[in-house]
Amino acid sequence: xxxxxxxxxxxxxxxxxxxxxxxxxxxxxxxxxxxxxxxxxxxxxxxxxxxxxxxxxxxxxxxxxxxxxxxxxxxxxxxxxxxxxxxxxxxxxxxxxxxxxxxxxxxxxxxxxxxxxxxxxxxxxxxxxxxxxxxxxxxxxxxxxxxxxxxxx
Numbered sequence: 001x002x003x004x005x006x007x008x009x010x011x012x013x014x015x016x017x018x019x020x021x022x023x024x025x026x027x028x029x030x031x032x033x034x035x036x037x038x039x040x041x042x043x044x045x046x047x048x049x050x051x052x053x054x055x056x057x058x059x060x061x062x063x064x065x066x067x068x069x070x071x072x073x074x075x076x077x078x079x080x081x082x083x084x085x086x087x088x089x090x091x092x093x094x095x096x097x098x099x100x101x102x103x104x105x106x107x108x109x110x111x112x113x114x115x116x117x118x119x120x121x122x123x124x125x126x127x128x129x130x131x132x133x134x135x136x137x138x139x140x141x142x143x144x145x146x147x148x149x150x151x152x153x
Contacts, residue, residue, distance in 0.1 A: 003136055007129040023104075029092065030100055036092035040085065101144075108141055 005012050029039060058064035065073055095103050115134060118124035 004129055004133040007132070026095070026100060026103060030096065036089050036096065040089050040092055044085075105141070105144060108137060111137065 032039065034042070055064060055066065059067065062068075065077060069077075098106075112134070115126075115130075119126050
């Protein structure tokens with residue numbers, strides 16, 4: 001991130017904020033003594049007022065699909081919640097069983113997979129700055145894997 005920030009001459013506030021808050025979230029979820037289903041329910045309940053406010057705002061603007069779309073779209077919108085919630089609960093269950101360092105390692109795979117999809121399938125540009133940034137990520141992953149594999153149990 002620093003490599004790309006220097007190359008592009010901009011502070012990456014959004015990635016920094018996401019890295020910091022997601023790390024705190026992961027630590028909080030790992031230490032709170034509730035099961036994964038209850039935790040996900042409480043998170044959803046906490047975000048419900050913001051969600052309802054957003055949906056209300058979209059309805060006032062006339063850009064909401066709820067109430068204006070056909071039945072099939074409404075069914076898909078409702079099912080999207082289920083399709084989203086089930087993997088979140090599964091992830092929360094799995095994350096409780098793994099060390100936090102392993103969860104972080106697994107999350108490092110996502111940018112690489114997105115890069116591959118972008119470059120190979122969508123023909124996105126891959127610049128020398130991208131190579132430098134991802135190269136440092138991959139170097140960190142390799143160092144982590146080497147230390148993790150060689151560390152005594």
